[in-house]
Amino acid sequence: xxxxxxxxxxxxxxxxxxxxxxxxxxxxxxxxxxxxxxxxxxxxxxxxxxxxxxxxxxxxxxxxxxxxxxxxxxxxxxxxxxxxxxxxxxxxxxxxxxxxxxxxxxxxxxxxxxxxxxxxxxxxxxxxxxxxxxxxxxxxxx
Amino acid sequence: xxxxxxxxxxxxxxxxxxxxxxxxxxxxxxxxxxxxxxxxxxxxxxxxxxxxxxxxxxxxxxxxxxxxxxxxxxxxxxxxxxxxxxxxxxx
Ligand SMILES: [Zn+2]
Numbered sequence: 001x002x003x004x005x006x007x008x009x010x011x012x013x014x015x016x017x018x019x020x021x022x023x024x025x026x027x028x029x030x031x032x033x034x035x036x037x038x039x040x041x042x043x044x045x046x047x048x049x050x051x052x053x054x055x056x057x058x059x060x061x062x063x064x065x066x067x068x069x070x071x072x073x074x075x076x077x078x079x080x081x082x083x084x085x086x087x088x089x090x091x092x093x094x095x096x097x098x099x100x101x102x103x104x105x106x107x108x109x110x111x112x113x114x115x116x117x118x119x120x121x122x123x124x125x126x127x128x129x130x131x132x133x134x135x136x137x138x139x140x141x142x
Numbered sequence: 143x144x145x146x147x148x149x150x151x152x153x154x155x156x157x158x159x160x161x162x163x164x165x166x167x168x169x170x171x172x173x174x175x176x177x178x179x180x181x182x183x184x185x186x187x188x189x190x191x192x193x194x195x196x197x198x199x200x201x202x203x204x205x206x207x208x209x210x211x212x213x214x215x216x217x218x219x220x221x222x223x224x225x226x227x228x229x230x231x232x233x
Contacts, residue, residue, distance in 0.1 A: 009224065009227075009228035009231075011221050011224045011225060011228075012209075012217070012221065013208075013209065014208040014209060016209055016210050016220070016221075016224055017210050017224050017227070048224070048225050048228045048229075050228060050231065050232050051232055
């Protein structure tokens with residue numbers, strides 16, 4: 001069915017609705033597709049032929065296909081781009097001001113939590129319930 | 143005593159076993175109904191269901207499929223629509 005150079009529209013997946021050109025036909029029955037979509041193997045069920053065909057060599061590059069389609073080639077970033085933000089995050093987390101701020105409230109919270117717990121336990125166990133309710137007003141209404 | 147707003151059935155109810163061994167009625171806001179296809183009315187697969195605050199906690203890809211018309215059309219209906227569009231462009 002599909003020959004090299006046929007212009008199609010992808011129907012399924014995240015590239016659906018984008019035009020592409022068949023660049024190669026594979027033995028498995030799949031088709032290699034290039035254009036406004038990503039360059040990828042594709043089931044012919046997921047393609048809708050437009051009836052047009054272009055002069056494109058087998059295994060043509062992205063730029064050659066986009067020229068033939070009359071579109072501007074998309075500049076795709078290399079996959080190494082993920083390294084930069086990771087380094088920045090580590091720097092902020094290990095920085096001195098961040099750690100100090102985090103430590104300080106933890107100590108204060110622990111001290112506050114310990115004191116009220118100790119007091120009602122000494123007086124009466126029944127007092128624990130209303131204190132819990134006071135923390136969550138929504139529960140008290142139920 | 144139950145608060146007045148909880149007496150109507152706008153809130154969903156659930157029995158919860160407390161750590162102390164008691165059994166308590168909890169009132170929570172109901173989930174919205176499942177998303178349906180705009181053209182055929184079938185329930186949409188892969189569309190997250192919950193209150194807006196809960197949905198915001200999910201990643202973008204967990205909320206809705208990464209397809210055009212995702213969240214409004216089911217996959218067969220979106221396929222039909224895309225095929226129609228492709229054939230209109232031919233003519
Ligand atoms: Zn549908």
